[in-house]
Amino acid sequence: MGQRKLWGIVGLVRRFPAHCVNAACAQALEQGIYSYKRVLALTEVLFAEALQAVEAQASKEQVTAATTALTQQHGLIRDAHEYGDLFAHAAATATATASRTPVSTPGGRA
Numbered sequence: 001m002g003q004r005k006l007w008g009i010v011g012l013v014r015r016f017p018a019h020c021v022n023a024a025c026a027q028a029l030e031q032g033i034y035s036y037k038r039v040l041a042l043t044e045v046l047f048a049e050a051l052q053a054v055e056a057q058a059s060k061e062q063v064t065a066a067t068t069a070l071t072q073q074h075g076l077i078r079d080a081h082e083y084g085d086l087f088a089h090a091a092a093t094a095t096a097t098a099s100r101t102p103v104s105t106p107g108g109r110a
Contacts, residue, residue: 008036012043020046 012021024042028034071077 002034005034005036009039012040016043016047017050020050 009021009025012024020043021039023046024039027042028039033039
């Protein structure tokens, strides 16, 4: 009978993280409880608490990320007109290069 309980407890790691099962076993030993059902219940409670903690941390990080404003002024950030000039120059260069490049025909001859 005791061996079935043992293997049932060992099998809990298929459904729950090992650290939750280990913590539940430690609590059960401290309380003098050797029941599979009690270890299962402790594991479920510990897993639910861990899941709530992860969800709370994730929601807190989302709120922090949403409220953080991006800086618009910095020594490494250029003015918008400089980027406009860069894009205009790149577009003009691409157009000039495309007009000088011969168009190839399907046979590979220009």
